[in-house]
Amino acid sequence: MNKEQLLAQSKVARENAYVPYSKFKVGAALLAKDGTVYDGCNIENASYGLTNCAERTAIFKAVSQNVREFAAIAIVADTEGPCAPCGACRQVIAEFCAPTMPVYLTNLKGDVVETTVEQLLPGAFTPEDLL
Ligand SMILES: O=c1ccn([C@H]2C[C@H](O)[C@@H](CO)O2)c(=O)[nH]1
Numbered sequence: 499m500n501k502e503q504l505l506a507q508s509k510v511a512r513e514n515a516y517v518p519y520s521k522f523k524v525g526a527a528l529l530a531k532d533g534t535v536y537d538g539c540n541i542e543n544a545s546y547g548l549t550n551c552a553e554r555t556a557i558f559k560a561v562s563q564n565v566r567e568f569a570a571i572a573i574v575a576d577t578e579g580p581c582a583p584c585g586a587c588r589q590v591i592a593e594f595c596a597p598t599m600p601v602y603l604t605n606l607k608g609d610v611v612e613t614t615v616e617q618l619l620p621g622a623f624t625p626e627d628l629l
């Protein structure tokens with residue numbers, strides 16, 4: 499599974515987005531170190547604040563299967579520039595993914611920015627802070 503394949507998978511995942519309120523579809527594809535890809539989409543709710551973002555859907559799917567070792571994540575939306583994850587997703591990504599793990603941000607036009615977990619959330623509050 500290379501970067502291009504992960505990006506492509508995030509676009510497929512995006513199609514399952516349940517977005518009757520915002521109409522804004524987001525897709526994510528999370529590559530586990532064992533090679534499995536966990537995809538995710540945003541899932542909205544009539545009680546708007548209960549919406550789950552695509553990135554967190556993907557991470558929660560993996561963690562709920564007892565998979566916690568990740569190699570990369572791709573995130574896509576129909577944005578002007580590469581899609582930026584929200585603060586909640588940055589925090590959840592920082593919980594489970596190494597600071598140097600690659601994060602691929604893209605859009606439907608094919609713009610791609612390769613960043614890292616620590617660049618997305620510098621100085622993140624992590625499990626180590628509780629020790
Ligand atoms: O990181 C983000 C930011 C937003 N959304 C979703 C939530 C909502 O359904 C829509 C508009 O905010 O985009 C995500 O899936 N991921």
Ligand SMILES: [Zn+2]
Binds near residue numbers: 552554
């Ligand atoms: Zn989010």
